[in-house]
Amino acid sequence: MKVIINSKEYQGLPGETLMELAKRNNVDIPNLCHKDGIEGQGRCRLCMVEVREGKKTKIVSSCVYPIRDGLEVVTNSEKIIAIRKNIILLLLLKTPNNDYIKSLAEEYGVKAPDRYVDYKVKENCILCGLCVKACEKMGTSAISLINRGTTKKVSTPYDDPSKDCIGCGACAEVCPTNAITMTDKNRIRTIWNKEFKLVKCSVCGKTFTTDEALQFIESKLGKKEERICDSCRKKIISEKFKESFKYF
Amino acid sequence: MAKGLVVSPDKCTGCRTCELACSYSKSDTFNPKDSAISVMFYEDVGLQVPMTCLQCDEPHCVKVCVVNALTKDEKTGVVNYDKEKCIGCKMCVSACPFGNMTYSIRLKEVIKCDLCKGDPQCVKSCNYGALQYKELDSTLDKRKIIANQFKEAFGEGAI
Numbered sequence: 001m002k003v004i005i006n007s008k009e010y011q012g013l014p015g016e017t018l019m020e021l022a023k024r025n026n027v028d029i030p031n032l033c034h035k036d037g038i039e040g041q042g043r044c045r046l047c048m049v050e051v052r053e054g055k056k057t058k059i060v061s062s063c064v065y066p067i068r069d070g071l072e073v074v075t076n077s078e079k080i081i082a083i084r085k086n087i088i089l090l091l092l093l094k095t096p097n098n099d100y101i102k103s104l105a106e107e108y109g110v111k112a113p114d115r116y117v118d119y120k121v122k123e124n125c126i127l128c129g130l131c132v133k134a135c136e137k138m139g140t141s142a143i144s145l146i147n148r149g150t151t152k153k154v155s156t157p158y159d160d161p162s163k164d165c166i167g168c169g170a171c172a173e174v175c176p177t178n179a180i181t182m183t184d185k186n187r188i189r190t191i192w193n194k195e196f197k198l199v200k201c202s203v204c205g206k207t208f209t210t211d212e213a214l215q216f217i218e219s220k221l222g223k224k225e226e227r228i229c230d231s232c233r234k235k236i237i238s239e240k241f242k243e244s245f246k247y248f
Numbered sequence: 249m250a251k252g253l254v255v256s257p258d259k260c261t262g263c264r265t266c267e268l269a270c271s272y273s274k275s276d277t278f279n280p281k282d283s284a285i286s287v288m289f290y291e292d293v294g295l296q297v298p299m300t301c302l303q304c305d306e307p308h309c310v311k312v313c314v315v316n317a318l319t320k321d322e323k324t325g326v327v328n329y330d331k332e333k334c335i336g337c338k339m340c341v342s343a344c345p346f347g348n349m350t351y352s353i354r355l356k357e358v359i360k361c362d363l364c365k366g367d368p369q370c371v372k373s374c375n376y377g378a379l380q381y382k383e384l385d386s387t388l389d390k391r392k393i394i395a396n397q398f399k400e401a402f403g404e405g406a407i
Binding site: 235 | 255257258286288290293295297299308311312314315316317330332333334335336337338339341342343344345346347348349350356
């Protein structure tokens with residue numbers, strides 16, 4: 001399958017989306033809600049590109065648009081850049097104090113008119129939904145997008161501590177704007193209003209992960225694992241190495 | 249048979265250059281914490297043991313990865329890591345039976361040995377031959393080696 005991006009020809013694989021093809025060939029399409037390994041969501045709309053079909057052109061979001069043979073795509077036309085700037089402006093108004101969005105706005109030369117900006121807003125979430133997808137991938141689905149309109153947010157059911165959450169922190173790691181906080185303090189991990197007692201390593205006594213996460217691993221591996229932290233495991237195996245090389 | 253990293257602790261001097269070379273190639277910094285190889289010290293017996301991913305045949309890390317960011321390459325035998333796919337759940341870090349997975353909070357990615365796509369930097373930096381990148385012995389070769397030792401022990405003139 002041949003696809004032309006910015007008047008250069010690329011070979012596409014069947015079933016690929018435009019974003020995947022562009023990423024594979026190092027064509028830059030800005031995005032916030034896309035991650036390899038997670039299906040495109042088409043939520044942040046920053047990955048908009050222009051697709052030409054004959055005389056007509058249309059604007060599509062590349063992370064959910066499947067490629068076709070002979071597709072002609074432009075990723076940086078004036079129209080597209082104007083759309084991107086608009087989206088960034090709206091994001092900036094929603095999260096005026098977020099470092100990542102601020103740097104993005106700077107990159108595109110977007111400035112929010114002062115009279116519209118409320119600098120007291122502490123919001124960091126742009127509702128891209130990556131955290132929800134990541135949690136879904138883990139098979140836990142502890143969080144989801146709730147409510148509609150201005151009250152829309154990411155949370156656990158009824159904002160209560162979720163019994164499904166395993167405290168892995170994948171949601172916090174994938175968040176493009178660092179909106180999710182996970183704290184480990186006094187052997188307690190706090191995330192999504194839930195408190196986890198961290199597991200102590202049976203060798204060194206340091207805390208390393210949550211019991212729920214270890215149970216997740218055990219269910220995947222189908223066998224019981226000892227509660228040993230990664231650095232102690234390394235020590236145990238290198239100790240064996242040492243024993244076998246001692247008399248060389 | 250696939251090529252692999254062969255570690256000889258008896259030759260290691262404990263200079264830890266491999267750690268720096270690895271972290272520089274993986275994360276553009278000279279930080280042993282961001283290295284996929286680490287040298288363990290045993291002063292009591294005068295040994296240093298470089299420890300790195302063993303590229304298991306049935307890797308636990310691959311089994312627990314929910315987004316297929318970790319994959320076992322059947323041809324080369326290497327367990328590869330795709331940081332673009334990784335969602336940072338850190339399950340592989342706890343699942344590795346040898347503790348050879350590290351999660352870098354700064355880089356938001358797992359640091360794991362992938363033999364530098366067939367050009368291991370640690371081997372290049374090792375001046376003492378403690379790390380070697382070479383063809384691994386097949387099971388048949390290993391049997392032959394053991395059988396030869398038996399032959400020497402029981403062969404003519406030995407007893």
